[in-house]
Amino acid sequence: MIKRLIFATGFAVGFVVGSASGRKSYESLKQNALKTWHDPKVQEKVSEGTDWVKAEVPVVGEKLAGGAKKAAGTVGTKAADASSAVKEKVSGSTTDTDKGTATAGTGESDYSHLETAKPVVTDSPVNTAEPFPAPGESSN
Template identity: 40%
Template sequence: MRGKLMFLTGLAAGFVMGSRAGREKYEEIRANAQKVWQHPSVQEAAGVAQAQANKLYTEGKDKIQSSKLGEKLQTGTTGTSSSDSTDELLASSDTLATSKSSRTGTTGTSTTY
């Protein structure tokens, strides 16, 4: 499924960038993608995905804090608590995951055309 999604995303991007129809076709595709993104069922699915990501983040944070890595962070930091260090570590990985899912989600909706 992921391979198909990547292929369709590349196909859509190639079409938009190489289209002889130019700006009009690009705006049409963009408007259709925006309609799909604003559809209530898509927004509901995005909300569910965000809630699940937050849940996984919290569970991962708890696991790291209770693991040996969490103990090392707690004893290895000076001036900050282990919770702050763990939050910073997880926040940076969460930011990467969020930006990746945002890119995938945005281009994924435009591939339905």
């Protein structure tokens, strides 16, 4: 118990002394940083950098716009190629069924029989109140 009390006291004293000296170091560092930031030479370089960025933004914007247009054209071309390939695959097969036929080459189908389709009705209603037992569980 005494060892814990000595440890806690040492920790508290070290924390207070360390935080006081740490605070002094922090304030010193902060003052030096502000002094450096407000130095006229540093501010001159900051304004030069700002002017350079303002001059280069339109150039970079034009390059980005050109790249975006090129990418859009490539995507459009690829999409058109894929679309035509799918149309060729779909229209390339002829399907004759009892109710409708697909016309080869045009990609069009006769789906008029779907207008007279009736919904499927089950003979017995499903009871959702009694769930199935999970795997490994008994049904008791």
